[in-house]
Amino acid sequence: MQEERSEREKDKVVVLDFGGQYSHLIVRRCRELGVYTELVPYDVSITELERGVQRNRGASKIRGIILSGSPFGVHEPDSPRCSTRIVDLGVPLLGICYGAQLLAAMLGGVVTTGGKGEFGRSELMFTDSALFEGVSEAGTTPVWMSHGDVIERFEGAEILGSAANAPVAAFQIHERIYGVQFHPEVHHTEMGDRILWNFLYSICDCERNWSIAAFVAEAITKIRDAVGLDGKVLCGLSGGIDSSTTAVLVNKAIGDRLTCIFVDNGLLREAEREEVENTFRKSFKMNLLVVDAKSRFLEALKGVKDAEAKRKVIGELFIIIFEEAAQKLGNVAFLAQGTIYPDRIESAKAGSAKSSRIKSHHNVGALPERLGFTLIEPIDELYKDEVREVAKDLGIPAQIRNQHPFPGPGLAARIMGEVTEEKLRICRAASRIVEDELKRSGWYEKVWQAFATVGDDLATGVLGDARKEGRLVTIRVVESKEAMTADFVKLPYELLERMSNRITNEVKGVTWVTYAISSKPPATIEPC
Numbered sequence: 001m002q003e004e005r006s007e008r009e010k011d012k013v014v015v016l017d018f019g020g021q022y023s024h025l026i027v028r029r030c031r032e033l034g035v036y037t038e039l040v041p042y043d044v045s046i047t048e049l050e051r052g053v054q055r056n057r058g059a060s061k062i063r064g065i066i067l068s069g070s071p072f073g074v075h076e077p078d079s080p081r082c083s084t085r086i087v088d089l090g091v092p093l094l095g096i097c098y099g100a101q102l103l104a105a106m107l108g109g110v111v112t113t114g115g116k117g118e119f120g121r122s123e124l125m126f127t128d129s130a131l132f133e134g135v136s137e138a139g140t141t142p143v144w145m146s147h148g149d150v151i152e153r154f155e156g157a158e159i160l161g162s163a164a165n166a167p168v169a170a171f172q173i174h175e176r177i178y179g180v181q182f183h184p185e186v187h188h189t190e191m192g193d194r195i196l197w198n199f200l201y202s203i204c205d206c207e208r209n210w211s212i213a214a215f216v217a218e219a220i221t222k223i224r225d226a227v228g229l230d231g232k233v234l235c236g237l238s239g240g241i242d243s244s245t246t247a248v249l250v251n252k253a254i255g256d257r258l259t260c261i262f263v264d265n266g267l268l269r270e271a272e273r274e275e276v277e278n279t280f281r282k283s284f285k286m287n288l289l290v291v292d293a294k295s296r297f298l299e300a301l302k303g304v305k306d307a308e309a310k311r312k313v314i315g316e317l318f319i320i321i322f323e324e325a326a327q328k329l330g331n332v333a334f335l336a337q338g339t340i341y342p343d344r345i346e347s348a349k350a351g352s353a354k355s356s357r358i359k360s361h362h363n364v365g366a367l368p369e370r371l372g373f374t375l376i377e378p379i380d381e382l383y384k385d386e387v388r389e390v391a392k393d394l395g396i397p398a399q400i401r402n403q404h405p406f407p408g409p410g411l412a413a414r415i416m417g418e419v420t421e422e423k424l425r426i427c428r429a430a431s432r433i434v435e436d437e438l439k440r441s442g443w444y445e446k447v448w449q450a451f452a453t454v455g456d457d458l459a460t461g462v463l464g465d466a467r468k469e470g471r472l473v474t475i476r477v478v479e480s481k482e483a484m485t486a487d488f489v490k491l492p493y494e495l496l497e498r499m500s501n502r503i504t505n506e507v508k509g510v511t512w513v514t515y516a517i518s519s520k521p522p523a524t525i526e527p528c
């Protein structure tokens, strides 16, 4: 048993996050290159890093540390700093941009502010070193810069490269401490992958230990170990990519000792419940408990008009229904949840002084505490695109893998004012038409989210010879980066016209269709 465990402890590289816009990208690039890499806050204790370097029982060994960029300059009073003892840890270090300037400032280099920085493409002139092995015969290579401050001089370091406005664009000390002013993690740095590869494999001597197939095998073994030979697991399955991937992984590990609960709250998209039943009960042959709670949700939502109040009603009722189902099943000690890496990082950052946002995504967040469950979170090391790859590896159908995000409160987030049967019918049918038309025209996978919304506004239309008031439906189609900001998609008029015609012809009671052209901010993606 002991042997098995040590075999699974994987070596890793850690990225100290000083708040740079590319910190996550560094982690992803290193993982793509085959090395398990984690993002940790810049103020992680030095003792924790020391323990990681020395490898404690059960923990991974840190083979190298990368210091990220930052929106701060090293001379700003509040600039984030790590312990100076980081250089005594004995493992290779690579400072990138601010990280390089911080190392220089710690070790006797001169960093100046207020001169000419560089933003965008630049040409690096470099000399031979392990870091630039195989980069180019000519000794120059295009790199991506984004810095205002400059490392002017660095006595005590060997200067490995320079660029137009960066006299010290790369340096090394004792072939162990490296710094680069440019961003190797950004695609515009043409040989960036090679430079990171050199750091990971030649300088840190990492083993290739990260691949989707290896992750899946390891995740399954870990679940088996955690749950034991007769433990039972519950999983709240929404049909989204994260909970679906979690459920299939746990099912592969412990078979029918997993029960998934799918709550039909009546706020689902058209045919959503049937798709979940088909996929998980029929194809994957999993234990799937479908709780029909449509009337309870609609009853609880009666008369509730305020957006936040609706969310609260839905969230609380969801927990009660899940709790009832769990109690009925009895004797279940574990709850599997589809937490992913960015969720974990965001909650970890919540206590850090440099954090700028906190989000809580999980509709079942309050459950583990209330029911005394032990949590199983098999995909909490993965980024969204990695989850998609794992899902593919597990045979989860493309329809689930490629679907747009759908909010926890379901169609209630798309119905302004009170949620009624009539508005639900209109929202569901019109959204289906929007999705159909996008899929048919090849737009669906190019956009972040697409749906129809409906409220209480009525507008006059002509039906046959009679004027008649009907509902006003608004189409919302946005492009976005991780939902933090969004912009409306400039769809061709012909496509919008087709959607509009179909909605007024096929969805009873609709007279007008409009297109939402507000960005986020100031609007949000969902209207409620």
Ligand code: XMP
Binding pocket: 311, 361, 363, 405, 406, 407, 408, 409, 413, 449, 483, 520, 523, 524, 525, 526, 527
């Ligand atoms: P907003 O409307 O705030 O939405 O711009 C940002 C993203 O989050 C989704 N969303 C939710 N997801 N539970 C969820 O799991 C929720 O309560 C929730 N509210 C909004 C929304 O669809 C968009 O992708």
